[in-house]
Amino acid sequence: MKLNIGGITEAGQSKKNLTGSWRYQIPVIDQDKCNGCGICELFCPDSCIDINNGRAVIDDTYCKGCGICVKECSRDAIVMQPEGDG
Numbered sequence: 437m438k439l440n441i442g443g444i445t446e447a448g449q450s451k452k453n454l455t456g457s458w459r460y461q462i463p464v465i466d467q468d469k470c471n472g473c474g475i476c477e478l479f480c481p482d483s484c485i486d487i488n489n490g491r492a493v494i495d496d497t498y499c500k501g502c503g504i505c506v507k508e509c510s511r512d513a514i515v516m517q518p519e520g521d522g
């Protein structure tokens with residue numbers, strides 16, 4: 437993707453930056469521990485966490501595996517696993 441620094445870009449261009457391709461580890465949520473507080477959603481730098489039906493859900497197209505959500509979850513409901521371990 438070409439970035440035009442200081443220039444005008446097309447709308448929605450950030451969606452083309454598939455940050456999930458950077459990932460070598462992926463967060464996995466323990467749905468029994470998650471209470472849907474939304475803290476992880478607030479802190480995720482790629483805005484790829486949503487709260488659905490009172491539980492956190494991650495869009496792995498954009499999750500880059502940074503682990504910030506793991507650090508911020510006060511219920512220890514998220515752990516990182518190596519990519520591809522299912």
Ligand code: SF4
Binds near residue numbers: 465471472492509510
């Ligand atoms: S911060 Fe933890 S408990 Fe809160 S919504 Fe995210 S995973 Fe669930």
Ligand code: SF4
Binds near residue numbers: 463482485502506
């Ligand atoms: S690992 Fe990083 S990018 Fe992925 S959901 Fe957690 S905070 Fe967001």
